[in-house]
Amino acid sequence: MVRLSELPVEELFTSGHRLCAGCGAGTIMRMTLKATRGPTVVVNATGCVEVASTIYPYTSWKVSWVHVAFENAAAVASGIEAAYKALRRKGLWDKHVDVIAIAGDGGTFDIGIQALSGALERGHDFLYICYDNEAYMNTGIQRSGATPHGAATTTSPAGRKVPGKPEFKKDLIGICAAHGIEYAATASPAYWNDYITKVQKGLEVEGPAVIHVFSPCPLGMRFDSSKSMEVARLAVQTRYWPVYEVEKGKYKLNIKVPQPKPLVDFLKMQGRFSHLFQPEFQHEIEALQRWVDENWKRILSLCGETA
């Protein structure tokens, strides 16, 4: 894994962006660009990072950066990758360009899943990073296919009858790995060297790679903005967010959690789960705990681990 001293001092994602205080996505972008290895183009889907980092005439990006729309970061990346390939072959371009597509969970799990699937199937050489804050935080905290069971959002409110989102989270990495791509991984910004190493790996792969990174959101998950990395760490330590990678189809658990912290520690920190602590909704916490246990067991078994 990469060491702190090996990271470039230069900041390619600059300060002065307008992301919220404590936003995990800002940290993730900064770390992402610390992992770049040369000429890079970033394609950014519409979302928090996009709107907060490029309010015209300002930009936080010291690499070439393109925003086209919400649902198509992977398709735009396909076009850029294909174009550089053609131009290089024709002698009109002379260097390799790394293409990184970045989208939130809405732009990945929901509206962008088709474009992502198409790009993975076609085998474009690019890295796709989904920063997952588990709802449409940019438009005001609406539920997505990545929102966990029980979480309150503005379209899955903590109702008297239905206490938050009834459905469970999609298995994004399972979907991506099923395309037979060479590299897919999950990560948490609290484990910075794991994440940066994964970005480096994803760029080195010839062909598509996907990284699914937990992105703590003080506003939408409702916790104090000083607690972002704590939430991101607890997500892993409670086994809520297993950190693993799939290399050429082979699963590997990167962070072992032999003695998990109680899931409620993670839930209690976040206002989006506060309604679940009313006695009548206790069973929802149990349901989420069961999902976490089963998901952990499933990942362990895929990784060939026993505990």
Add this chain to the structure above:
Amino acid sequence: MAKIIGLTGNEAIAYAVKQCDVDVIAAYPITPQTIMVELLSEYVYNGEIDAEFVCVESEHSAMSACVGASLTGARVFTATASQGLALMHEMLYIASGLRCPIVMGVANRALSAPLNIHGDHSDMMGSRDCGWIQVYAENAQEAYDWIIQAFKIAEDHRVLLPISVNIDGFIISHSMERVEVLEDEDVSRFLPPRKPIITIDPAKPITVGALCLPDYYFEVKRQQVQALNESRNVIREVNKEFESFSGRKYDLLETYGMGDAEAAIICLGSTAGTAKAVAMDLRSEGKRVGVIKPWVYRPFPEEDLVKAVGDAETLAVLDRACSFGAPFNALCSDVIAALYRHGRSDVKVFNCVYGLGGRDITPADIRAIFNEALEAVQTGIVKEQLKFIGVRE
């Protein structure tokens, strides 16, 4: 020396694209355009053109990939029709807003519902305000010629806008015609590789597609209006240069018999061919009729059109698409607006909707329209301002 071959409209467009040394083609099949995409993939897979063929999973992704590719400085082509164009709608505005000189072949087809695969202009008319230059070709030859000119117009630094070259679905896309094709070298001389002004070259990083709030958005759009309007001059320049070596003359619009016409038909695409043939017959009978065919629909050739109208007193404007609930349909509204703007509200106009979902328009239909226009010249009265031709009422 020019070569004469038999090509359908789809084949003519694919052949032209092949000669234009494109770098990226991103497309998705849809009737009646499919053959364009099939042929282009065949050219790429056979090594006849050195391009990347991105076989995307939807038209939305086709245009998205085209935008991305175009931003690198590559020469980019796509093709679509109907539902595919509708699915692209969001991206059409982004392609023009980001000033990507993409060229797109469109085999115009009706929009669902009900589902219909045949030709009309509903698709492109539904996207007429998307900031693209929009050309309508009458036949395979024109489609071939306009595609070659389209790259040159779009990529001109004074323009930098995407262009759609439209052909009537099936009527042109699938009919084989005599097409005079140019030598590869002549096309290469006319159309050297694209020289982009600004690209996303990582050595000189730029931010493209930033969020523009009320303090800047309006200016960006204002510039786009100006660029589209000023593209008329570049189109004319390119037309002249093209004529100088191909011998084929193009302009913003074509006229027939307008020197002394009292009554005229204005229409787009293949129907203009029928209209010219009928006008020729009528003129041989001593009737003073003419035809105006806008080649370029956006930017609308308003000055040329008003000039072409000349002393004609009545115009029948034919629309192959419905603007539901509007006083008139798209082409007719534009014609009336152009006349009004240039102080010619005296010209009598009526609007004929025809050919929806591929319904034929016959020479007899056209003759009846001309006769009605001539009658209005005599009586000074337009009987019906809005008519539906050949429909069961």
